[in-house]
Amino acid sequence: MSTTVPSSGPAAPASAGAPDTHEAVADSVYASDTPARRGPLRTASWGADPYANALRTGRGPLFLRRSDGWLLPLDVERWCSDAGSADLSALHRCEGPVLDIGCGPGRLVAELASLGHRALGIDVSEAAVARTRGLGGAALLRSVFDPLPGEGRWGTLLLLDGNIGIGGDPAALLDRAADLLGAGGLLIAETAPVDLDERVRVRLDDGRGGPDGRTAPVAAGDEVAEPFLWARIGTPALLRHARTGGWRTADQWGAEGRTFVSLRRPERERSARTSSQSAESANSAPVISSQLPR
Ligand SMILES: C[S@@+](CC[C@H](N)C(=O)[O-])C[C@H]1O[C@@H](n2cnc3c(N)ncnc32)[C@H](O)[C@@H]1O
Numbered sequence: 001m002s003t004t005v006p007s008s009g010p011a012a013p014a015s016a017g018a019p020d021t022h023e024a025v026a027d028s029v030y031a032s033d034t035p036a037r038r039g040p041l042r043t044a045s046w047g048a049d050p051y052a053n054a055l056r057t058g059r060g061p062l063f064l065r066r067s068d069g070w071l072l073p074l075d076v077e078r079w080c081s082d083a084g085s086a087d088l089s090a091l092h093r094c095e096g097p098v099l100d101i102g103c104g105p106g107r108l109v110a111e112l113a114s115l116g117h118r119a120l121g122i123d124v125s126e127a128a129v130a131r132t133r134g135l136g137g138a139a140l141l142r143s144v145f146d147p148l149p150g151e152g153r154w155g156t157l158l159l160l161d162g163n164i165g166i167g168g169d170p171a172a173l174l175d176r177a178a179d180l181l182g183a184g185g186l187l188i189a190e191t192a193p194v195d196l197d198e199r200v201r202v203r204l205d206d207g208r209g210g211p212d213g214r215t216a217p218v219a220a221g222d223e224v225a226e227p228f229l230w231a232r233i234g235t236p237a238l239l240r241h242a243r244t245g246g247w248r249t250a251d252q253w254g255a256e257g258r259t260f261v262s263l264r265r266p267e268r269e270r271s272a273r274t275s276s277q278s279a280e281s282a283n284s285a286p287v288i289s290s291q292l293p294r
Pocket residue numbers: 001002046047079080101102103104105106107108122123124125128142143144145160161162163166167
């Protein structure tokens with residue numbers, strides 16, 4: 001997403017009907033469809049089938065569907081391609097070992113490895129992690145809010161393609177990022193190229209017209225894309241949040257219509273929560289030493 005999408009301008013209205021109609025249809029479909037008849041439905045957010053299917057084929061359509069019915073197109077084709085010049089403008093600013101948060105199908109991790117960086121991708125989607133590893137990149141199936149290897153020692157964190165929206169609370173994500181970085185570490189974030197600061201409730205939608213964005217027909221074993229919180233934020237608002245959290249602005253730039261900022265980690269005590277997570281992850285993380293920052 002991006003810059004991808006969310007950012008690149010106004011969201012497109014859902015093509016079919018009012019959101020309330022979709023929700024009502026979906027509710028009635030699910031209410032009348034017993035698990036015994038349909039089989040258990042698995043639920044997930046980014047782990048859901050629409051995202052996995054898009055990564056498997058390397059193409060959309062794929063949208064984040066806001067609860068008011070607006071569709072935010074996701075740039076699956078770009079994510080599944082090689083890194084482009086705007087990506088490179090961010091990657092060339094990376095310092096030390098790099099953690100790509102929400103690595104998706106892995107173009108950035110693969111490019112970083114070819115540039116000689118020690119890089120690890122993390123993602124909550126199995127399909128994304130598998131595809132990243134398929135490109136030869138290191139990746140873990142892990143949320144950014146889970147215990148992670150190398151906490152407090154990463155040189156650079158990447159939050160590109162709209163990933164500053166993860167969790168729907170950029171200030172909380174900045175806080176978590178500060179705990180992951182080493183002293184003087186760099187956070188590179190892509191922002192929406194318009195001045196906005198919004199938190200939205202969304203679900204993945206493959207645009208195939210299933211009720212409430214669910215792929216139709218719903219079959220046994222299908223995953224239902226469950227709603228989750230997401231944020232879209234432009235540079236001015238991100239810099240405001242960053243200043244409040246004690247971050248220093250290192251750089252701001254644009255490339256190919258995408259906008260980026262880099263921020264220096266605040267000098268502050270690590271949170272107690274993260275100190276204990278750090279110890280826990282050092283003991284239990286299933287990673288090889290080459291995935292850890294030195
Ligand atoms: C907007 S897409 C970005 C795609 C990616 N940057 C790329 O190059 O293809 C958001 C990505 O973040 C992942 N994600 C969502 N929540 C996450 C979390 N809490 N921790 C880690 N990754 C997450 C999603 O699975 C998805 O791959």
